[in-house]
Amino acid sequence: MKLQEKPVTVNNAAAVPPRLEVTALSKTYGSGPSAKCVIEDLTFTIGTGEVVCIVGPSGVGKTTLLKCLAGLQPATSGTAAIDGRTIAGPPAEMALVFQDYSRSLMPWLTVRKNVRLPLRHLRLPEAELNQRINTALEAVGLAHAANQYPWQLSGGMQQRVAIARALAYRPEILIMDEPFASVDAQTRFELEDLCLKIREDFGMTILVVTHDIDEAVYLSDRVVVLGAKPARVLDVVDIDLPAPRDQISTRALPEFAEQRTMVLSMIRKPA
């Protein structure tokens, strides 16, 4: 197979209107001679209802990128925008699932109350509130654990609580930062399929950061490949795998192997 030669900032989102647009984004920590440039000139877009994965070597600044997208940190230059509006603080239509589930859940709240916490200020009618919580907990298969505390659950279950919390919030854009990095392989497959199911059921636009290339190819409509330090977009790869995807048959397709090899060789290629 042959690597396509493409200019580095081209993306293939022509078909779908862009929902999330990152334009020439860069992030530098500190200033002067000790300044550390983490992200340099990132440009890509994500269309409505797409699942896009960002892959890249570890320590390349993926988490920093997500923090900029989530409005937790200001970009040094360039912009990230939702529907053309520049992100200045945490956008109302976005939810973020953090990598470290053990630190992102409130240990003093039960599973149900954790899911409920972000909904309080939305002032929903009680019936809708409960319905949202129940739907979210059922979607992640945790309805039975609603009254337990996060620390009584396994790692995979805790991450599912974090996902349920995001689901109940009903974001239009769901961002996940290496969400399945610290769960066992079996749970990981389940959570990946859960992620695809969410897109089907709730029509969310989903952005997943991962260092697992197989996972990226399996989940995505497109994969944004980051490379080198500071992070730059090496390429945006369209993944043409049939839907619905299936852990066994999709991963057995020759196209799957082809596309993962393509992404992998791009990452390992010296910049």
Next chain:
Amino acid sequence: MNRKLTNWALGVGTPFLLVAAWWMFSENSTNTFFPPLGMILERFQALWLFEHFESDVMLSLRNLVVGYALATVIGVGLGFVTALMPVARWALDPLIHFLRGIPPVALVPIFISLIGFGIEMRLVSITLAAMFPTLIATVDGIRSVDSTLKDVSSVYRLTRAEKLAQVYLPAAGPQIASGMQVSLQVAFVVMIASEMLGSSQGIGAMTLLAQQSFMTSDMWAGILLLGVIGFGANLVFEVIKNKVLAWYVGSKRLARS
């Protein structure tokens, strides 16, 4: 289960044995400073149940409870302000650390000269001295709230009030509770000291008066009562703490096993 029972028996049995030994060895004591335990208990009953109960015991306890409650509210409140407002932090941090360096009892004479010998002086002394451990623990607790939890609160756009009450306060809860426990001890010490230094009422005053008039049994009875109150106060505190911080106790127990 059996082991638990043994430990419990040890915990109850040891003090019981010691009291029994005290009783036996002091029974025929003629030493003025170490009267027989029987006599002490007699005086205990005569003094505290119920002759001076209303006038002195309740008075001391009321000062303790009110002073401690004020200290907790002010300590936690100031702790939040100090931890969350950069200006307050820079302005107050050194001051707090200077003031807490002063032994709490040493503050009592200042308040006697400023406010006099009344109940107000005792309350102010208890409140001020007991405030610092809670204040410092609150500041530390809030500053060490996990950055991920702060990010979560921001991403889900929690209101400021929600962040304070639903995230910062519970997250700092275990540390605040530790501070409050120290504050309770300080409040207790200062309660007695404030009575001993400038009062004719209260358990501390009664005990000191007994000592000065060579009524040794009365003095011992006072000390016994103070021990019982201190023990009881701490017990009540532990029970409430374990209830409020059940999630913390539970998660720690699970992490150990």
